[in-house]
Amino acid sequence: MKILVAVKRVVDANVKIRVKADNSGVELTNAKMAINPFCEIAVEEAIRIKEKGQADEVIVVSIGDKACQEQIRTSLALGADRGIHVEAEDGVQPLAVAKILKALIDKEGIGLVLLGKQSIDSDNNQVAQMLAALGNMPQGTFACAVELTDGKVKVTREIDGGEQTVLLSLPAVISSDLRLNEPRYASLPNIMKAKKKPIDTVTPADLGVNTASGLKIIAVEPPPARSAGVKVADVDELISKLKTEAKVI
Numbered sequence: 653m654k655i656l657v658a659v660k661r662v663v664d665a666n667v668k669i670r671v672k673a674d675n676s677g678v679e680l681t682n683a684k685m686a687i688n689p690f691c692e693i694a695v696e697e698a699i700r701i702k703e704k705g706q707a708d709e710v711i712v713v714s715i716g717d718k719a720c721q722e723q724i725r726t727s728l729a730l731g732a733d734r735g736i737h738v739e740a741e742d743g744v745q746p747l748a749v750a751k752i753l754k755a756l757i758d759k760e761g762i763g764l765v766l767l768g769k770q771s772i773d774s775d776n777n778q779v780a781q782m783l784a785a786l787g788n789m790p791q792g793t794f795a796c797a798v799e800l801t802d803g804k805v806k807v808t809r810e811i812d813g814g815e816q817t818v819l820l821s822l823p824a825v826i827s828s829d830l831r832l833n834e835p836r837y838a839s840l841p842n843i844m845k846a847k848k849k850p851i852d853t854v855t856p857a858d859l860g861v862n863t864a865s866g867l868k869i870i871a872v873e874p875p876p877a878r879s880a881g882v883k884v885a886d887v888d889e890l891i892s893k894l895k896t897e898a899k900v901i
């Protein structure tokens with residue numbers, strides 16, 4: 653069985669982001685970029701499944717400009733077997749991403765697709781669900797445990813107020829939540845080995861997908877700055893302020 657993992661290049665989660673002066677987006681010049689953390693968890697899960705002997709190949713795909721080959725290479729260093737770079741302008745919208753992934757599933761004969769539950773830059777949480785709908789495949793989103801048994805996959809999902817376990821037939825789509833696993837670090841020998849692993853480049857047009865977007869970002873704004881706190885002398889003053897100023901009690 654082949655596993656396809658979708659990894660997105662995003663601003664590193666530890667970087668304090670700045671909004672561009674013209675409010676057209678986030679300033680990416682010189683920003684440290686990384687694999688979307690949820691995608692890293694998806695890569696780790698795919699590698700663990702392969703290490704258990706339940707998959708033959710882990711293929712990593714990233715859609716974006718040339719720079720996202722860096723995140724593909726990192727995934728190869730973690731243990732994926734080969735990469736596919738779908739060369740497109742940055743900012744391909746979730747529906748087009750889902751269509752591209754669907755085309756690759758058909759082309760490669762994929763048995764299991766692993767994605768992150770959401771991109772930390774655009775916070776969409778859409779691609780996995782759209783992909784499952786496009787491919788008429790069962791989906792296990794927000795996965796915190798994945799177990800392959802008898803040609804099916806058991807997925808435990810994090811839901812409001814608890815967990816839900818679903819049994820999916822293959823091919824299936826799974827999106828990873830934070831507690832699914834703790835990704836490994838790439839060792840130096842594996843980083844060296846990854847340089848020799850193949851990365852194919854294709855375009856959305858090669859896959860028959862039009863990436864034109866019907867969505868226009870009007871403005872990106874930072875959240876309002878927090879006003880400074882005040883120190884209160886005692887509990888009475890705190891209660892009085894909560895009543896008269898904050899009006900929460």
Ligand code: AMP
Nearest residue numbers: 658659715767768770771776777778779
């Ligand atoms: P989203 O629906 O945009 O929050 O993204 C959910 C997941 O879809 C991500 O964690 C990735 O696994 C995948 N994905 C989204 N955009 C891309 C992209 N440009 N390239 C590869 N995978 C992507």
